[in-house]
Amino acid sequence: MDSCSSFPCLNGGSCTNIPESYTCSCPEIWKGTNCEQVALVCARKPCVNHVRCEDGPTIYTCICQPGWFGQTCDIPVSCGDPGPIENATVTAPGLTLGNVAIYACDRGYNATKGSEERLCQSDGTWSGEPLVCKFAESCNSSPCMNKATCTNLIEDFKCACGYGWAGKTCNLDVQPPQVANCSKSVRVNATERTHKVAWLQPVFSDPMNTELQLVSNYEIPSYTFPWGDFTVQYSATKLRNGLRTECVFNITVRPTPCESLPIPKHGTILCNNWSPDYGQFCLIACEKTYSPSPPGRLGTWMICGDDGRWSSQPNDCDLHLNNESYILSYHPNYVDFMYEGCNDTQRLRDLYLNHMLKHPDISLFSRLYPGYEESSSVRMYCNP
Template sequence: MLTSIVFLLLSLFYVSEAPRAPTWDSCNCYWETWKAWSQCSASCGGGYRHRSRRVWKYDTPECEGFEVCATNDMGNDYDYSCNTICYHGSYSGQSCRCHTGWYGKCCNNQVTCGHPGSISHGYIQGSSFIYNSQVTYHCNTHYRLTGDSSTRRCQINGVWSGYKPRCAFFNSCASSPCRNRGTCINEPDSYRCVCPRNFLGNNCEYDNQPPEVRGCSEDIDIKSSEDITFFNWTAPSFYDPAGKPITVTTNYPTNNFNFSWGDFKVQYVALKPSNGLRKECVFNLKIRPNPCKTLQRPNNGARVCNGWKTDYGKFCLVFCGPRYSLDITSSHRQWYVCGAKGSWIPRESMSHCTGLFVTDKRKDARFRFTNCSAPDQVEKIQETYLTMLQTSPYGFFCTKFQNLCRKENVIISC
């Protein structure tokens, strides 16, 4: 009696092909034809499929189980390279490698950055927004691009390079905002004025120009033998470079005056009413008597004179050293005076102290010193001199300059 044949469908596990089982023949095993391949797991980019086959054998106890014929893997066959289509790339290592600018399992998705965005007062040149495409921004008339660049490129990450620029208004100078001959320079959404000299402000509207002066005199030194001197000077002239009106005031209504000896300031002030700025011209007049020549110092004695206001006058006396005196024709009370004419009266040399001590002149002891540099002797000489000056016809020189008529201002020349 024939043993029934059992049909077995093998398990779906796949391993490498193995030999038939030793009982293949004794169990009368044989394969059925392979079934058709299954549908591929992917339509592109690489997938897998499989097929199977059945085995027949005796239906006996000793032939029970699939393993009496073969190992489990021999009933299934797998294909891992079906539909290896890569639309914009190449298949390698069970997957697609996409060309630059494409992505996805099948390399069928193109990198795109989308619309880069429109700009006010301008437009975009370029209609392709895919990878490596470039767009260029342009502005309308009277506008100018501001930003890093006028072009942007679609990058591999799907983002446009850089930043979207802006069209700024660039014609603000058309309204001529700069005043006083200022130069206008257009800037984004604004303008800048380059102002001429002495004008300030955003629009050069502030006049910072003071009046100018010509012919301002230097200080003047005048020597005169007269106590009243008429002097005429050239008045300065003032003007404004911007042509604005100015007013001029002065402390002397005319450019001449009768001056006494002394120091005088002549001042002119120009005022520009439109901005309140001023310009001064100031010079000093120094009017003095004629300078005195050097008065010869006495032999064996000292020349003692005033040390203050010497440019107005000099008043000197003779003092003698120890055991010296003036001859009987001379007197310690004789003043040597130099005034406005610059000459000494009575003469330019003082009487000398002789070696003959005149007994009759002992009353002149206060005009005699023992040591010209000794402090006590110096003080004695100075005090004697001041007493003589204050009680002399020239005492006015102490009265007029009381703060200077002091013993420390008496000059002793030995």
Template structure:
């Protein structure tokens, strides 16, 4: 309670008491009360003046703000860029044309992209760079024929692989079973059996076991093995088996390359996970990564210290930047986190295919970024990948050109965070892709 209000209450109580008993000893006399009343009147007059002055100042400021808003230009609409078309014999990825959004380009097999692989929508409503185009290249320049096969140019963007004798398939990806010489088959009792014969009504009837067929005359015939692998071959690749067909007396069996096993169906090939089964030879401290037909031992390492920038390993696949000095701009713009990821892919996967996603999440009690930018910062010289936004907080690494194995590809992608268009942090993911020589 303020002193002025306390005094007013006291004055009121005393004035009431004065009316009831002027002889009261607890209250002020008449002259003192009149003086107190005059003092309160001056106090209220001062308060009224200050209140009026505050109202006048507030009205003046509101009028000034109103005039400023009336004279200001209308709110600018969210800038956007004109539509873009995919290049001839190519593809365009990205359908949002607002500021800070990107589009990416890639070409069909047999063509090479000339120009920028991505363009950014700028604040002025224009795209960065010029539109790229796809240039026709040799069909054999990508070396599609495996295992020593020879590539021969064809028409309509087609090529043909001439394979060594022990390999077959459109890309020489299948190992063929060496044919058993006919002479050895003819002399092998397992592949040639006597028929089962019976004479019925003076006529001899002969039959063969399943998987054999009659050859010769009924009186002098023989049951020869049916080569199922040879019968069901199409374009040099066995149809009966996923990988390799081996003819056996009366039937066939399927085999798989090293690092694979034949599951219960007897026809397909299933990768052996050496890492989970513990049959790898990775040393202590190394991480085992299972790939198609084998495994790799990897030991991700953090970057070496560079000036004020240094990293510490916080998990087997992640490094985090140590705190930066306040004045070190280069340190603040270096990657805040670096993570390592390993993918195993079969050959000839259909595209486009999403391989990897990056996203952000704000810490509890802290505002998250209001803008993200995603990009490929290394390892995409052949244009096999594009990076595009899938939603407001997620970016996707997309495979846009089918890969032929065996090969290992490394690609680095980053995600930059912005708040009110001010750079906050950058995160880098280093992705290693192991491509199997087989399509399974």
């Protein structure tokens, strides 16, 4: 039987007839009954762009160089198109291993994160992150008003406002009216019960040249005032923003002041300490066993009115009365106006107030200008 006549041996194998069959002698890299199985594939050098080839029981493996893949390492690695980027351009001369994609923000945009260069890596991915570009030239549209300085920010802007302006775009008028020639407070002494006072009228203005509403509690910058305290007030309100500026000062009109009385020898002077600007009412008291020499008398009021003049001057307590009976015979009430020492203040204060309330004119003064009931209502000038 000629079994080899059918050429059963494959891949260059040689056939030999044997009884009732055949046998194949296979070349080096083939095996099997008909030389149909690969024995040493790597010997045929199937791999390209490889590091090494490894034979297995039934298959071989190509270990590829970086940048290649596939059964025989014949397919180059590709990172693919990096894709379009918003507000930027991408230049990628190649998409395979080692190629670099270059990003550039469009004009007017700044990179805020990501990479300006990305490398195609052996695993088929681009290194880094895509570039992010955001608008950074908002000042080109001149958003700041009223001569403000504009600074670009990322997708924003900042205005440095000039004096008197505020807001995101410096469009808010926050300038209050300005005032010049605002008078200081005035104090005058008047011998008469009224006195004419004139002052400099303030001038209001607005650097933004907008309308002002002016108000004052005096129509003209002068007035005839009685004694007292008065407030002069001017105000200007800016109609555009409602801001207000005031000029306020006080005018004080008082009677002509009185000169200080001399403190009597061995005596003290008791005077009103409430509303002393409107009048002075004083008594003298003497140290115990002393009295004024005639014609001086204890219990006589010394009064200073609006002309600044005293009705009388105090006498010294220079009459020494050794015996109290002499004092009583001299004047029954003299003993009330005598004191032990300068610290006898409460008794002298009570004496002064009791004596004052008996005088119709002086008690009327206390009702017009209250304050005599306070503990410090009486001043005491003592000559020890």
